[in-house]
Amino acid sequence: MPLDVIVGAQWGDEGKGRITDLLAADSEIVARFSGGDNAGHTVSVGDQIFKLHIIPSGIIHPHTTCVLGSGMVLNPAKLISELDQLSAVGIGVGPERIKISGAAHIISPAHIALDGAEEKLRGEAKLGTTKRGIGPAYADKSARRGIRAAAMLDPDQLGQFIMDQVERLGNVLIKLYNIEPPDPKAARDAYVQYAERLLPYISNTGALIAEALEKDVVVLAEGAQGTLLDLDHGTYPFVTSSHPIAPGALLGLGVGATHLRRVIGVAKAFQTRVGEGPFPTELHDEIGDYLRGTGKNPWDEYGTTTGRPRRCGWLDGVLLRYAARVNGLTEITITKLDILSGLNQIYFANSYMRDGMEFENLPEEPVQLGSFTPGYEGLSGWENDLSEIRAWDQLPQEAQHYIERIQEFTKIKVKVISVGAERSQVIRR
Numbered sequence: 162m163p164l165d166v167i168v169g170a171q172w173g174d175e176g177k178g179r180i181t182d183l184l185a186a187d188s189e190i191v192a193r194f195s196g197g198d199n200a201g202h203t204v205s206v207g208d209q210i211f212k213l214h215i216i217p218s219g220i221i222h223p224h225t226t227c228v229l230g231s232g233m234v235l236n237p238a239k240l241i242s243e244l245d246q247l248s249a250v251g252i253g254v255g256p257e258r259i260k261i262s263g264a265a266h267i268i269s270p271a272h273i274a275l276d277g278a279e280e281k282l283r284g285e286a287k288l289g290t291t292k293r294g295i296g297p298a299y300a301d302k303s304a305r306r307g308i309r310a311a312a313m314l315d316p317d318q319l320g321q322f323i324m325d326q327v328e329r330l331g332n333v334l335i336k337l338y339n340i341e342p343p344d345p346k347a348a349r350d351a352y353v354q355y356a357e358r359l360l361p362y363i364s365n366t367g368a369l370i371a372e373a374l375e376k377d378v379v380v381l382a383e384g385a386q387g388t389l390l391d392l393d394h395g396t397y398p399f400v401t402s403s404h405p406i407a408p409g410a411l412l413g414l415g416v417g418a419t420h421l422r423r424v425i426g427v428a429k430a431f432q433t434r435v436g437e438g439p440f441p442t443e444l445h446d447e448i449g450d451y452l453r454g455t456g457k458n459p460w461d462e463y464g465t466t467t468g469r470p471r472r473c474g475w476l477d478g479v480l481l482r483y484a485a486r487v488n489g490l491t492e493i494t495i496t497k498l499d500i501l502s503g504l505n506q507i508y509f510a511n512s513y514m515r516d517g518m519e520f521e522n523l524p525e526e527p528v529q530l531g532s533f534t535p536g537y538e539g540l541s542g543w544e545n546d547l548s549e550i551r552a553w554d555q556l557p558q559e560a561q562h563y564i565e566r567i568q569e570f571t572k573i574k575v576k577v578i579s580v581g582a583e584r585s586q587v588i589r590r
């Protein structure tokens with residue numbers, strides 16, 4: 162029965178990695194179900210910091226089995242370097258612990274080149290992708306000409322597939338974008354080697370998870386990106402090409418809907434976005450800079466994957482309600498509450514306005530977000546440093562009030578609050 166899903170309730174970068182690490186202590190299988198190395202998940206344990214892009218954050222706990230599900234797109238070179246980095250710090254990353262779905266898709270050098278070329282052609286209208294080849298790899302998957310991870314079981318055949326694909330997309334790169342394409346033979350040779358290394362990891366992950374659920378073993382699905390980046394339900398076209406919302410976990414792992422137990426929405430205590438697209442509560446002033454930080458601390462708001470400064474703003478309650486709806490959230494985790502310390506007033510968007518009308522719920526698809534102005538309520542801030550606090554009743558009253566307001570507005574219980582980047586810096590309720 163117990164499939165627990167962690168999803169981003171905003172535009173990604175909510176701190177899902179550290180919450181996955183927290184819940185992985187009580188889970189046997191931790192699985193990624195969407196996206197690829199466009200994600201960046203950071204886990205801090207003592208003075209060690211792990212930055213993961215492909216492998217689930219649950220890998221830090223030695224008892225877990227980690228699954229890369231069918232909904233993912235994988236860059237094998239990046240995956241191998243992540244395996245090596247983890248192995249170098251003593252984390253077990255053998256095929257007995259990591260299982261790759263044969264139905265996941267492979268990102269090729271041509272996908273990466275195409276991602277960059279398409280962004281360049283869009284000019285001012287660019288999406289701000291991570292340029293990891295994510296969109297083109299999913300496009301090939303949908304067009305039924307993608308290459309699945311199972312092809313790695315025969316490295317020479319995989320090499321041939323990759324060479325053919327790089328040749329085909331190479332023509333597009335030259336003719337449509339006037340860009341020098343990657344060398345097909347070099348790509349083939351590299352991918353044969355990647356396949357030789359990764360083939361022991363290919364597994365029937367759907368069956369593995371089904372068997373675990375049958376035995377009542379807890380399976381934790383780790384979302385990447387966030388609700389508003391969902392291909393169907395996000396701020397299209399400023400979205401990623403997969404389904405980071407909770408139903409995406411069922412699809413991207415091959416699990417039946419009756420197994421869902423908890424759906425944990427992770428939201429920052431404020432709002433951030435990296436890349437282009439509408440953002441109603443965005444701040445372009447010194448408070449936005451305050452929330453972002455200078456970039457000196459590992460937790461400052463600069464992308465884990467691309468290093469880009471994130472756009473920052475006040476927490477958007479209307480979008481949080483929307484996230485609760487499309488994910489079916491059973492609980493919320495609020496991260497980075499400590500960052501709000503030192504602000505006299507905190508604002509919370511409790512409505513949207515347009516043409517003299519006020520809305521408490523998103524009246525249209527998020528595509529229309531740019532046409533609304535947020536309505537705010539002001540709450541008192543607090544001075545105290547929260548980083549050493551571990552119990553709810555030790556939080557300043559103003560911080561308690563802020564959390565209670567989020568809870569009241571969304572009608573979803575806030576069960577975990579993080580007050581720092583380190584594994585232990587959490588308050589459970």
Ligand code: IMP
Nearest residue numbers: 173199200201289290291400401435436
């Ligand atoms: P893509 O996923 O690289 O195609 O990028 C599409 C959009 O999703 C861009 O706005 C990216 O900045 C955003 N995006 C992709 N992955 C992440 C992530 O892990 N965190 C935050 N934004 C992301």
